[in-house]
Amino acid sequence: xxxxxxxxxxxxxxxxxxxxDALTSHRRDTSVRLLCGRGNRSEAVMLPLxxxxxxxxxxxxxxxxxxxxxxxxAPLHLRAAGLEFGFDDLPSAVFxxxxxxxxxxxxxxxxxxxxxxxxxxxxxCRSTHRLPxxxxxxxxxxxxxxxxxxxxxxxxxxxxxxGITTDDLHRWMRGLE
Numbered sequence: 480x481x482x483x484x485x486x487x488x489x490x491x492x493x494x495x496x497x498x499x500d501a502l503t504s505h506r507r508d509t510s511v512r513l514l515c516g517r518g519n520r521s522e523a524v525m526l527p528l529x530x531x532x533x534x535x536x537x538x539x540x541x542x543x544x545x546x547x548x549x550x551x552x553a554p555l556h557l558r559a560a561g562l563e564f565g566f567d568d569l570p571s572a573v574f575x576x577x578x579x580x581x582x583x584x585x586x587x588x589x590x591x592x593x594x595x596x597x598x599x600x601x602x603x604c605r606s607t608h609r610l611p612x613x614x615x616x617x618x619x620x621x622x623x624x625x626x627x628x629x630x631x632x633x634x635x636x637x638x639x640x641x642g643i644t645t646d647d648l649h650r651w652m653r654g655l656e
Contacts, residue, residue, distance in 0.1 A: 509549065509550065509555070509624075509626045510549070510551075511548070511560075511616050511618050511627055512528075512628050513527070513616050513628050514527060514545070514546030514547070514548050514588065515543065515546065516531065516543070518544075519542065523544050523590065525546050525548075528637070531637065543593040543638075544591065544592060544593065545562075545591045545593070546577075546580070546588050546590050546591075547560050547561070547589045547591075549587045549588075550585060551586075552585060554584050554585065555586065555620075556620060557587055557619070558619045559619040560587070560616070561574050561575040561576070561616070561617060562591070562596075562616060563615050563616075563617050564614050564633075565611055565613040565615070566607070566609055566611055566612060567612055568609075569609065572607070572611070573617075574603075576595065576599070577590055577591045578590050578591070593638050600638065604655055609652070610633060611633055613630040613631060614631055614633060615628045615630045616628040633645075633648060
């Protein structure tokens with residue numbers, strides 16, 4: 480082979496490797512956030528959790544749902560979605576039972592009824608003998624990656640009565656022991 484042919488082949492290999500790297504390192508733009516809403520399963524009005532906490536509701540009888548919204552700018556392929564509860568001295572615990580409310584090609588919203596969530600937290604506290612310090616939403620994608628929302632403090636979980644404090648939660652936890 481001539482030197483010119485070797486140089487041309489090396490350039491083609493370099494170009495091919497660059498193209499292959501660009502194709503295989505496509506970064507997904509998937510986001511996960513926590514929502515909260517009231518209503519019934521088919522007509523719950525959902526808001527981002529931080530905004531929901533600022534709203535005062537007159538109707539006390541409606542059901543509260545915690546929602547997990549997963550979005551992507553490409554077709555979304557979820558394997559699972561749920562809540563992760565974090566401890567300072569134990570591995571995280573995962574809750575995987577949200578019901579599907581809404582799905583499009585690039586968005587999925589799953590809901591957890593307040594009573595179901597309260598029961599799951601109670602079981603978790605009894606089995607670990609600890610109150611988790613934090614929680615977040617997560618989504619496991621079909622490509623084996625996982626995307627999570629930011630951690631939030633347990634006091635922000637919308638299952639507690641209005642006005643409850645962290646000290647109240649710790650007293651409640653001691654009562655379970």
